[in-house]
Amino acid sequence: STIAALAIAALTVAGVATLLPAAPPAEAAVQAAGVEDEGAGCAVPSLPDAGSLPSVAKLPDPFTRLNGTRISSTADWPCRREEIKRLAEKFVYGEKPAKPAGVTGTVSSTGITVNVSHNGKSASFSAKVELPAGTGPFPAVVVLGGFGADTAAIKAAGAAVINYDPYAVGKEGTPRSAKQGAFYSVYGSSSSTGLLMAWAWGVSRIIDVIEQSGGGILRADATGVTGCSRFGKGAFVIGAFDQRIALTMPIESGSAGVPIFRGIPGEGAQSLSSAYGEQPWLGDAFGPFTGSPARLPVDTHEMVAMVAPRGLFIMDNPHIANLGPRSASVAALGGAEVYRALGAGADITYWSDVQDGTHCANRPEWRTPLQQNIQKFLLRTGTAAGAMRISSRAAGNLAEWRDWTTPVLTSTPPTSTPPSPSPSAPSPSAPSPS
Numbered sequence: 001s002t003i004a005a006l007a008i009a010a011l012t013v014a015g016v017a018t019l020l021p022a023a024p025p026a027e028a029a030v031q032a033a034g035v036e037d038e039g040a041g042c043a044v045p046s047l048p049d050a051g052s053l054p055s056v057a058k059l060p061d062p063f064t065r066l067n068g069t070r071i072s073s074t075a076d077w078p079c080r081r082e083e084i085k086r087l088a089e090k091f092v093y094g095e096k097p098a099k100p101a102g103v104t105g106t107v108s109s110t111g112i113t114v115n116v117s118h119n120g121k122s123a124s125f126s127a128k129v130e131l132p133a134g135t136g137p138f139p140a141v142v143v144l145g146g147f148g149a150d151t152a153a154i155k156a157a158g159a160a161v162i163n164y165d166p167y168a169v170g171k172e173g174t175p176r177s178a179k180q181g182a183f184y185s186v187y188g189s190s191s192s193t194g195l196l197m198a199w200a201w202g203v204s205r206i207i208d209v210i211e212q213s214g215g216g217i218l219r220a221d222a223t224g225v226t227g228c229s230r231f232g233k234g235a236f237v238i239g240a241f242d243q244r245i246a247l248t249m250p251i252e253s254g255s256a257g258v259p260i261f262r263g264i265p266g267e268g269a270q271s272l273s274s275a276y277g278e279q280p281w282l283g284d285a286f287g288p289f290t291g292s293p294a295r296l297p298v299d300t301h302e303m304v305a306m307v308a309p310r311g312l313f314i315m316d317n318p319h320i321a322n323l324g325p326r327s328a329s330v331a332a333l334g335g336a337e338v339y340r341a342l343g344a345g346a347d348i349t350y351w352s353d354v355q356d357g358t359h360c361a362n363r364p365e366w367r368t369p370l371q372q373n374i375q376k377f378l379l380r381t382g383t384a385a386g387a388m389r390i391s392s393r394a395a396g397n398l399a400e401w402r403d404w405t406t407p408v409l410t411s412t413p414p415t416s417t418p419p420s421p422s423p424s425a426p427s428p429s430a431p432s433p434s
Ligand code: MCU
Pocket: 228, 229, 230, 231, 252, 253, 254, 255, 270, 275, 278, 323
């Protein structure tokens, strides 16, 4: 009978559920995934065309899929994340190619070399390494550009510093039609991918080389990234687009970095057209949106969410309106809702409560949280909870920017959850056997 069939189906579902691995332990939330893109195998529906996007004043709902349904389980997140990734590539940064066929290189106590070949093209770049005191293998923080990051505090906490020159991979000062650097040597000088994503690709290849090195000097599973200003924009994108990065720490990133593109009116942030035109940081496809960011189907709170549940420590400066610190706080608060839904609310910190107004200054306020984040996400010896330390000088209000709520996500896949007992009435959504 139908009832017997349903009962057997329910038993089967329940039986399967018991065979599935238990929910991961809480500390698993602080582990980086072992792959660059864990959602690479997800089936993503076709993305909207740039010309058909509606104008939506508020921030897109990070929990609603392209097909209009909302996610209900933490297990739904990797594939929803993949949708966000594809939207961000198509409309904001340009595509990040997957690991090329040929990646070789070396890791020593003083430097890393990277050689890449793909479709008959090749390129090389290198980075200097500074080890901390003690015995390795060490975790490492990739430092972009060499200013603004407290490298002494990083090493004192027990992590190596990898001094990465982003310009070797994506040069500034070129027109969009003739981009230069290792990325563009391989993928073509007219690639529509912007510099931030080229820089991200370069750091991913450094991690490939660390993985292939066998981990005797640097640990491939404990990489962080940081940088200030334009290199804060870079650090943000690098961490969002490689899930092997365990700790992402953008500093004073400004427009094209953490601040929501929709932007708080009147804040005085660098305009999108200025940032887009100053350097080819963003992808060429962003051009049509500089005057109409409300048409973007994705915003930076979702790049914050792409980092979840990995460590994220956003540092910002409330004294310089040009950096858009209020708009950055809204991005952090919006993305933090995804952290919270994933049970990782303590793994994100946004900190703009600082005294010195100098851009990219070495700030005493950040030393302790910087070291706590390194201990928690790279050394994995610490457990300090993250926090929202938003300066009252530059505090945005997420409530004004969203019309969505944060779901309570179950922690097992919906397909393996047995129907909940319903003593009074049969479930209205019970599937009918076909
Ligand atoms: C905040 O980052 C940038 C800013 O977007 C640019 O307009 C300005 O020229 O440079 C800043 C920066 O990188 O400062 C070091």
